[in-house]
Amino acid sequence: xxxxTQNFGRIIMFDGPDGVGKTEQVRLVEQxxxxxxxxVYVTRIHGGTPIGEKLREVSLSDTPRTPYTDLYxxxxxxxxxxxxxxxxxxxxxxxxxxxxxxxxxxxxxxxxGLDPNLALPIIKDSFAMFNADAVLVYEAGLHILKERxxxxxxxxxxxxxNRADAYHEYVIIGYAETxxxxxxxxxxxxxxIEAVHAQTMGIIxxxxxxxxx
Numbered sequence: 001x002x003x004x005t006q007n008f009g010r011i012i013m014f015d016g017p018d019g020v021g022k023t024e025q026v027r028l029v030e031q032x033x034x035x036x037x038x039x040v041y042v043t044r045i046h047g048g049t050p051i052g053e054k055l056r057e058v059s060l061s062d063t064p065r066t067p068y069t070d071l072y073x074x075x076x077x078x079x080x081x082x083x084x085x086x087x088x089x090x091x092x093x094x095x096x097x098x099x100x101x102x103x104x105x106x107x108x109x110x111x112x113g114l115d116p117n118l119a120l121p122i123i124k125d126s127f128a129m130f131n132a133d134a135v136l137v138y139e140a141g142l143h144i145l146k147e148r149x150x151x152x153x154x155x156x157x158x159x160x161x162n163r164a165d166a167y168h169e170y171v172i173i174g175y176a177e178t179x180x181x182x183x184x185x186x187x188x189x190x191x192x193i194e195a196v197h198a199q200t201m202g203i204i205x206x207x208x209x210x211x212x213x
Contacts, residue, residue, distance in 0.1 A: 009093040011085055011208060012128060013045065013100035014137035015178075017171045018191045019145035021196065024137065026096050027053030027203060028197045034096055038208070044098035044172050049080045074104050075122055080127035092206070100135045101126035102178040104171055110174025111167045120181070127182055133207055136180070136200060138189040143170055 012029075014022040026042060033040050046056050059073045078101065088095050104123045108114045127135075142165060178184040185203060189196050 006208055008209065009039070009089040009091065009095060010134075010209070011089050011095045011097065012204060012207070013097045013102075013130070013131040013132050013135040014138070015100040015102045015135065015184070016175060016189065017106070017140070017168060019147075020138040020140050021193065022136075022138050022189075023098055024193060025197060025200050026098050026131075028193070029200060030096055032197075032201060033096075036208075037094045040096060040167060042096045042098075043085075045101075046074070046077060046099050046103075049077075049084065051077075051080050052068075053206045067108045067114040069116060070112065071104055071108045071122065073128060074101075074108070075076070078126045078129060082115065082126075085130060097130075097132070100132065100139055100184070101135075101185055102135060102175060102182060105178055105181065106171045106174030110177070111170035122138040124182070134203065135178075136174065136187050136198070136203060137178055137184045138187050139172070139176065140189040145159075145172075145188065 014026050014029075015170070016022045026202075030040050030042050046059070055073050055077050057071060085097070086093050101123050105124070109116050109119045109123075124151065145168060176186070179186050187196065187199055191199075
């Protein structure tokens with residue numbers, strides 16, 4: 001992770017299986033940091049730039065392809081996006097990013113069956129490009145994820161969310177491995193939204209530049 005520099009902003013990434021509630025946590029953190037008068041920029045790693053948004057449309061479609069294709073689509077998105085994000089941090093902005101390179105390990109490798117020896121250096125390179133100050137990975141059991149996904153209409157469920165239970169089980173396992181492999185911070189999402197938010201702020205608050213408090 002990045003070394004905290006007092007006058008810089010921060011890059012904080014939020015990740016976890018579909019349905020875990022990470023996007024809601026991004027929203028709550030944004031609200032909390034704006035109340036503290038921080039300059040906050042909210043974006044998503046799977047998109048984030050004009051070309052990235054076009055590639056995102058392809059990756060979320062039901063177009064048949066191999067996990068290798070998804071991996072390289074993600075890598076292309078990251079390559080375009082990382083420079084912009086680092087510039088914003090240098091300017092003092094707190095960047096909150098929905099998803100991280102950890103998703104490639106969970107979805108393409110663990111659930112998709114991609115060769116880990118091929119994927120690992122590519123994913124590590126993506127982490128290095130962003131050099132995030134923190135990557136929070138939210139964890140929850142499959143039954144919780146299914147309950148939350150069931151609240152969404154079919155029209156809002158994408159290519160990955162509509163996969164079988166066994167696929168999502170592997171995603172969960174893959175995310176758990178990211179702490180050891182990439183230094184992510186695992187956060188339990190089994191409790192209420194408010195309790196998870198309290199955990200999240202307990203991790204993020206000490207990382208923030210003191211001059212803006």
